[in-house]
Amino acid sequence: MQEILSSFALTEAKLEPFGSGLINRTWKVYAPERNYILQRINEDVFKQPQDIAYNVRLIADYLQKKYPLYHFVAPLNAASGDDIIWYKNGWFRLMPFVEDSFTMDVVTTPEQAYEAARQFGKFTRLLSGFDATQLKITIPQFHDLGLRYQQFLDAIVNGNELRKRESRNLINELLYHKCIVEQYQLMVSNPEFKLRVTHHDTKISNVLFDQNNKGICVIDLDTLMPGYYISDVGDMIRTYVSPVSEEECDVEKIVVREDFYISIIAGYSDEMKDQLTAMEKKQFLFSGKFMTYMQALRFLTDYLNNDVYYGAKYEGHNLVRAKNQMTLLKRLREIDGN
């Protein structure tokens, strides 16, 4: 690690693991002058890490020109001039650590939900003049529910036999909710449904807050791609409305906190109301069901495929996560009985 840091001319730095992401590895770097964030990009997931760097550069240039006051955290250049470097067996990048900022792993107040939603809405709004199709696709069909459903069907056929038997009830429940896939496909075929610059990973830990609990900016731009707003709002609903996270095994604790739900819609709408079409504005609740269903499918698919994607900290981990998401989906469906 010290050698990687020296490619960024940091010789006397110490580092420690940082954050709770499932995909990339992250460290906080303590250097004498200032602190940094170092990340190793997971190449099993991001097949072309240079594409991430390309996207971030495009967006950084655009925002710098149009909105120079927006706090955008861009990767730093190594001595070689590159903002992403190959070292031995992986791709690494270094970013400045934003001092006096903090991140959180769980949303405890509706105000936090509002602030975060506002930051994600603001980000998409500031980029509304930017042609989203210029962005490289860092994970093809990442939030394509049709594909995720198909991968689930494949896992039911080809997956681990023992795990298939053990998950039979949950498999049936997920199959039963297939209408969400049909609703999604119908929706995205409607020209009133717009492709925009979309973050695709709007968990609360991807928002930087200042000491007054106000949002500063969004981070983790690996999945920045053209997409639909239901991905961003839906993932906030999925990850903010319940008092417990996707890791919780006691499903009794999973409930929808309606004030948090309302705050997400308010925060996002305060930035995006002039951008969203009338048809899009009707899909807030659907967005939560869409993302929660997709995450349940992805966790169960991974369980059936022996945890190759998300990994597992204990036996049955991805099954627990999938059941958790299925429970949250049921709670969301109770809101409008649909």
Ligand code: GN1
């Ligand atoms: C992954 O690595 P992390 O935690 O930021 C995943 C998201 C999932 C999330 C579930 C590239 O995000 O799509 O919603 O886990 N990212 C990728 O916790 O697959």
Ligand code: MG
């Ligand atoms: Mg992420």
